[in-house]
Amino acid sequence: MQFYDDATIQQHYQMTDAIQDIKLLLKELNHVSHTERLVIPTGEGSQSMLYMPSIHFGKQMGMIKITSITPQNPTANRPTTQANIVITNIQTGEHIATIDASYLTRLRTGALSAIATEYLSRENAQTLGMIGTGGMAYEQLWGNIEVRNIQNVILYNRTYEKAIQFQKYIQDRFPHLNVLVSDNVNDLVVQSDIINCQTQSTQPVFNAKDIQKGTHINGIGSYRPDMVEIDYQILPNTSHVVFDDIEGVKKEAGEFIKANEEKIFCFEDIYGNLKSLIESSDLARSEDDITVFKSVGASYYDLAVALGAYHCLQTSIE
Amino acid sequence: MQFYDDATIQQHYQMTDAIQDIKLLLKELNHVSHTERLVIPTGEGSQSMLYMPSIHFGKQMGMIKITSITPQNPTANRPTTQANIVITNIQTGEHIATIDASYLTRLRTGALSAIATEYLSRENAQTLGMIGTGGMAYEQLWGNIEVRNIQNVILYNRTYEKAIQFQKYIQDRFPHLNVLVSDNVNDLVVQSDIINCQTQSTQPVFNAKDIQKGTHINGIGSYRPDMVEIDYQILPNTSHVVFDDIEGVKKEAGEFIKANEEKIFCFEDIYGNLKSLIESSDLARSEDDITVFKSVGASYYDLAVALGAYHCLQTSIE
Numbered sequence: 001m002q003f004y005d006d007a008t009i010q011q012h013y014q015m016t017d018a019i020q021d022i023k024l025l026l027k028e029l030n031h032v033s034h035t036e037r038l039v040i041p042t043g044e045g046s047q048s049m050l051y052m053p054s055i056h057f058g059k060q061m062g063m064i065k066i067t068s069i070t071p072q073n074p075t076a077n078r079p080t081t082q083a084n085i086v087i088t089n090i091q092t093g094e095h096i097a098t099i100d101a102s103y104l105t106r107l108r109t110g111a112l113s114a115i116a117t118e119y120l121s122r123e124n125a126q127t128l129g130m131i132g133t134g135g136m137a138y139e140q141l142w143g144n145i146e147v148r149n150i151q152n153v154i155l156y157n158r159t160y161e162k163a164i165q166f167q168k169y170i171q172d173r174f175p176h177l178n179v180l181v182s183d184n185v186n187d188l189v190v191q192s193d194i195i196n197c198q199t200q201s202t203q204p205v206f207n208a209k210d211i212q213k214g215t216h217i218n219g220i221g222s223y224r225p226d227m228v229e230i231d232y233q234i235l236p237n238t239s240h241v242v243f244d245d246i247e248g249v250k251k252e253a254g255e256f257i258k259a260n261e262e263k264i265f266c267f268e269d270i271y272g273n274l275k276s277l278i279e280s281s282d283l284a285r286s287e288d289d290i291t292v293f294k295s296v297g298a299s300y301y302d303l304a305v306a307l308g309a310y311h312c313l314q315t316s317i318e
Numbered sequence: 319m320q321f322y323d324d325a326t327i328q329q330h331y332q333m334t335d336a337i338q339d340i341k342l343l344l345k346e347l348n349h350v351s352h353t354e355r356l357v358i359p360t361g362e363g364s365q366s367m368l369y370m371p372s373i374h375f376g377k378q379m380g381m382i383k384i385t386s387i388t389p390q391n392p393t394a395n396r397p398t399t400q401a402n403i404v405i406t407n408i409q410t411g412e413h414i415a416t417i418d419a420s421y422l423t424r425l426r427t428g429a430l431s432a433i434a435t436e437y438l439s440r441e442n443a444q445t446l447g448m449i450g451t452g453g454m455a456y457e458q459l460w461g462n463i464e465v466r467n468i469q470n471v472i473l474y475n476r477t478y479e480k481a482i483q484f485q486k487y488i489q490d491r492f493p494h495l496n497v498l499v500s501d502n503v504n505d506l507v508v509q510s511d512i513i514n515c516q517t518q519s520t521q522p523v524f525n526a527k528d529i530q531k532g533t534h535i536n537g538i539g540s541y542r543p544d545m546v547e548i549d550y551q552i553l554p555n556t557s558h559v560v561f562d563d564i565e566g567v568k569k570e571a572g573e574f575i576k577a578n579e580e581k582i583f584c585f586e587d588i589y590g591n592l593k594s595l596i597e598s599s600d601l602a603r604s605e606d607d608i609t610v611f612k613s614v615g616a617s618y619y620d621l622a623v624a625l626g627a628y629h630c631l632q633t634s635i636e
Contacts, residue, residue: 001402001416003321038356040373042380042408049380049406053369055358062360064384066404068411084413086384088367090360092388095402098319098416132426205391
C-alpha cells in the first residue's frame with residue numbers, strides 16, 4: 001500500500017494530464033462499472049459521508065472515493081470537502097494506494113469544464129467571466145485557459161474582497177492574463193465569451209436576458225435539488241446543452257430539475273453527455289449559438305484521474 | 319493520514335481487546351449507523367469488491383471497510399480476501415488513518431465466536447472441535463480458548479494434511495493444549511463440548527444425529543445462500559439460536575435460509591442477536607441444552623475493532 005498526499009500529486013499531475021485521461025476514459029466507458037453513490041448523513045444540513053466506487057474492467061483497476069462534507073468547517077479554517085481515494089488492483093485483489101483526492105476532485109472538475117469549453121465555446125473566445133471565486137475557482141480557470149487563448153478574465157464574487165484576493169492569486173500564477181474584478185455581474189456577463197459558474201447559490205447568479213449571442217456557459221456549482229446557479233430561462237435559447245452525467249444531473253442539479261418541471265426545458269432535449277460530445281464528428285455549432293454545460297460529477301471521472309495520477313506518480317517517483 | 323499494516327496491528331491489538339471492544343459497541347449500537355454493504359462483481363463466481371461503511375455517532379468516528387474477494391488467488395499463493403479500512407473523524411471531516419483489515423477481520427470474527435461461546439456454551443466445556451482449518455481457523459480457536467478452559471482440541475479438515483499443518487501451527491503457539499487430528503468428523507462431533515465450523519461448504523459438515531446433549535455450535539463459514547455448513551436438522555433440538563446480525567443471516571446464511579424455507583426452523587424462533595445475548599440477565603440455559611451461534615459479519619463489528627485498534631495504536635506508539 002502506497003500513500004500520496006495532495007502536495008505530491010500536485011507536483012506530478014497537471015490539468016493537461018487530467019483532460020487527456022478523462023477523454024480516454026470516456027472512450028472506454030463501456031468497460032467501466034459504477035454504482036450510485038452511497039450517502040450517510042452525519043450531522044445537520046448537508047453534513048455527510050459520501051462513498052463513490054468505480055471499476056475499470058479494461059485496466060482491471062478499481063477505486064472508491066470517500067468524501068466528508070462538513071459545512072461548519074470554514075469557521076474553523078478547515079475545508080468543507082475532504083476526499084480520499086483507495087485504489088485496488090481487481091485482478092490480484094490488492095489494495096495498492098491511498099491518495100488524497102481534494103486536489104484531484106478540483107482538477108477533474110476543472111478538466112470537465114475544459115473539455116466542454118473546448119468543444120462548445122467559440123474557437124476565438126478571449127474573455128472568460130468567472131462567477132464565484134471560492135475553493136473550486138482556480139482549477140476552473142486553469143481548465144479554460146488550457147483549451148482557449150484567453151486574454152481577459154473578469155471575476156465576480158458575492159463578497160467583493162474575496163474576488164480581489166483571488167485576482168491577486170491568479171495574477172501571480174498567470175501574469176500574462178488581464179484580470180479584472182467586477183462588482184456588477186451584468187457587466188461580466190455582457191463582456192464574456194465564456195461564463196464559468198462555481199457557486200452554491202439557490203438563486204440564479206446571472207440574468208438570462210444579459211447573455212450575448214455566441215456565449216458558452218459552464219455550471220459546476222449546484223449539486224443539490226434546492227440549488228439554482230444557471231438562470232434556466234436561458235435554456236430555450238441554447239443550441240447545445242451538455243451534461244457530464246445525465247443521471248446525476250436529473251437527481252442533483254436544482255436549476256435543471258426545476259426547468260424540466262416547469263417545462264421550460266426537457267431532459268430529452270439535451271445534446272448529450274460529455275461522452276457523446278467528444279465522440280461527435282460534426283457539432284454544427286454556429287458563431288451565434290449559446291451553449292451550456294452542466295457538471296455534478298460522477299465516480300468514473302474520479303476513477304480517470306485517480307488511475308491517471310497513480311500511473312504518473314509510479315513513473316515519476318523512483 | 320496514518321497508515322498501519324497487519325503486522326503492526328497484530329503486535330498491539332489482541333483477542334481480549336477485540337472481545338471487549340465488540341461488547342462495548344453492542345451496548346452503544348443505537349449510536350451507530352450502518353448501511354447495507356455495496357457489492358460490485360468484478361469477475362467470475364464470487365469475485366467482487368465489497369464496501370461496508372459504518373459510523374459511530376457517539377465517538378464521532380466513521381469507517382469504511384473495502385474488501386476484495388478473489389477466489390482464484392490461492393493458486394497464486396495470495397489470499398482470497400483482502401481488506402482495508404479508512405477511518406474518518408466525522409466531526410472535522412478528516413480522514414485520519416488507513417489500516418490493513420485482513421487480521422482485524424479474522425480477529426473480530428474470532429471475537430464474535432468467543433462472545434457466543436462465553437454466553438452459550440457450558441462453563442465446564444473442555445473439548446473444542448474445529449471443523450475446517452483454513453484461513454479463519456486460528457483466530458476462531460484463539461477466541462474460544464480466551465473464554466473457556468479448553469484442554470483438548472480436535473481438528474478435522476477435508477484435506478487431512480492441512481489439518482496436520484494446522485495442528486503443528488497451534489501446538490507451537492499454545493503448547494498447553496492437547497491437539498488431535500481426526501480423519502472422521504463424527505468422532506470429533508461426539509467428543510466435543512464446543513464445535514466451531516469455519517468452512518465454505520455447500521453440504522452440512524456434520525450429521526445432526528451425532529450432536530450430543532450440552533453441545534454449543536459456532537458457524538462462521540457460510541456467507542452465501544448456496545452455502546450450507548451447519549446441519550440444520552439440529553435446529554429443532556436447540557434451546558438457543560443466536561445470530562450476529564439477523565438481517566445479514568436472513569440474506570446470506572444458506573443453511574438458515576433453507577431451514578426457514580423448509581419450515582424446519584423459523585427466523586422468528588431465534589433467541590436474538592448477539593446484542594440481546596450480552597444484555598440478557600438470565601439466559602436459562604441448562605446443562606443438556608444444545609445451542610447454536612451463526613455469524614455472517616456486519617460492518618459495525620468492523621467499526622468496533624477498527625476504532626479499538628486505532629486507539630490502541632495511538633496510545634502504544636510514540
